[in-house]
Amino acid sequence: MQTDIGKKAAGEKAAEYIKPGMTVGLGTGSTAYYAILRIGELVRAGMEIKAVATSEQSEQLAREQQIPIIPFDKVEKIDIDIDGADEADAQLQLIKGGGGALLREKIIAVAAKEMLVVMDESKLVKQLGKFPLPVEIATFAWELTFKQLAASGANPVLRLKDNNRFVTDNGNYILDCRYQKIHNAAALEAQLNSVPGVVENGLFLHYASKLIIGYQDGTVREIT
């Protein structure tokens, strides 16, 4: 993975919020990657924390970094979740799921006391929607779910990887929905959740506590 100064600065800044004894949610993607590397350094320097991961990829990275991953039946609390975003606005509303981990990411974001969003400056937008909204759907009769979403104006595209259908860690498909501009995110979220076959959508409207934005010169700005 290429070093990206803004992403690295944001990821490393977020790790500063971790204190001994915390249980930490580990996000997914190329920005959360830098937070996980820094958390690994803290652990190897003696800081005692526990962690849960939002994807198999992040869990593997955490294990390589010697970060203790605990099973979900042993989780009493999640103090901080550190995760990336595909878009964020100044009201701390997010689009997530570009990496396909939105379901696990949302489950952990909801459970966490705080969600720190790590991102480079390119992710900050005035209005959500330019980034296609990922919607995770069941594989059963997915074509019918696709048609329902198409009829609602979502302009869905089935996500592919290497010319095959992309399959999430949960065994589902992703439809990337091209709205261009999302005017009423709460209404859209409710509408998507009402479609049978939709497992989860990539709108994260009420979870972020702080945006940590990294810039190409290595500086960081926080929006709370």
Ligand code: 5RP
């Ligand atoms: C994965 C995500 C990621 O957090 C999002 O795609 C941002 O990734 P990156 O930091 O690589 O740009 O939602 O499902």
